[in-house]
Amino acid sequence: MSRLYVVDDDESTRVLLTAYLEQAGHEVKALESGAALLKEERLRPADLVVLDVMMPGMDGFQTLVAYRVLSKAPVVFLTGRDAEPDYCAGLALGADDYMAKPVRPAMLVAKVSALLRRQRDEQGHGRLASVPQCGNLRFDESSHAFLVEDVPMRLTPTEERLLLFFMARFEGAVSREEVLREVWGLPDGVESRVVDETNRRVRRKLAAANADVSIQTIWGYGFRLALL
Template sequence: MSRILIAEDEQDIRQLLVDYLQQSGFTTVAVDNGNDALSQARTEQPDLVLLDVMMPGLDGLEVCRQLREVSHVPVIFITARHDEVDRIVGLRMGADDYIVKPFSPREVVARVEALLRRARWRAEAEVVQTGLQLNTETYVARWQGQVLDLTPVEFRLLHTLSKHPQRVFRRDELIGAAYDDHRIVSDRTVDSHIKNLRQKLQAVGAADVIQAVYGVGYRYTE
């Protein structure tokens, strides 16, 4: 269940957002000032923040600026301001969306759902370990920022192993992950792909992140 932080100083609007979001299956945390908004965002680690621009204490722009220093949580600004400059400033501060009062609470819920879907897609598309970055949409792999020249099979093997660090994968499990056409592949073929993959990783300084477990298979560890 996704947790939504609502920072809005007008009680009626704050309660309206709480009611509609809870009816839509979300958990909510509601505050009425910018200082509490920043504090709750840091401690509660919400999945999304609805942030009023004009609030007592820190305003929404400053809350967003400080939040962006430590978090990529999706942020939707809610404001009575209609000026295009204000919207541009908000987006440049790191907001993901912008809703102007008066608004339809159903539209807010729809935008929250859409933004959370996009956040999940981005998270699922990228595996990030300490030094490894894999993007399954582009098939680009990097180690400490250096691009790895991997074949599609090598990429899928590395993706499977790195998603579950320390887990030992049998060769037949790796065959199923590496080949999506259900072809018959021998254990030696998997060993050959792993050997090439390890050489490419070692060439960029990632020595021994893929380890052989005698008689079983392979595991990924940093």
């Protein structure tokens, strides 16, 4: 049984999401603030956190920054504000996925299950695939670092998973559905723009590092990592 924390200052949201997640077989504790999450995490580490953005005092962004010092557990952001800015900011800070309010509980349960399954797979089988050197980009397994001309890149855990996935398939085309399935663990048919924003950030970081490879979009199909 996985331990989940649902963090939201709105009681009705906490009650609704807790009921659905418990029905799916998870152990769930509802919390009303970021400070409460950090306190609970130190006592009983979570397997996954559902975190609201708009909270009084410490908001979701500030909470995520502090939480990432304590844990790399998956975090799903919730927000009722304009989706795009929150979506980009949350993923850049290390969130694993994002949902706009009002939340569809069944969709949240599906995303939570996918993220937990991915986490178990990584812990049970190791997260590293055999990856070639791709242009001047390489992955050093001993230090778990992505290097461009021996200079390390700074990536979030989700960005690392995505880049490893593409490096293992260098120059090969992969569908959007395959990326969502293999990197995020989402089943076919589940909607998420998380791949687009993560790709955008990784492209920007590769360019800033003077890499001679980039993630290219294949319109109507998916993506590939290829030489510029």
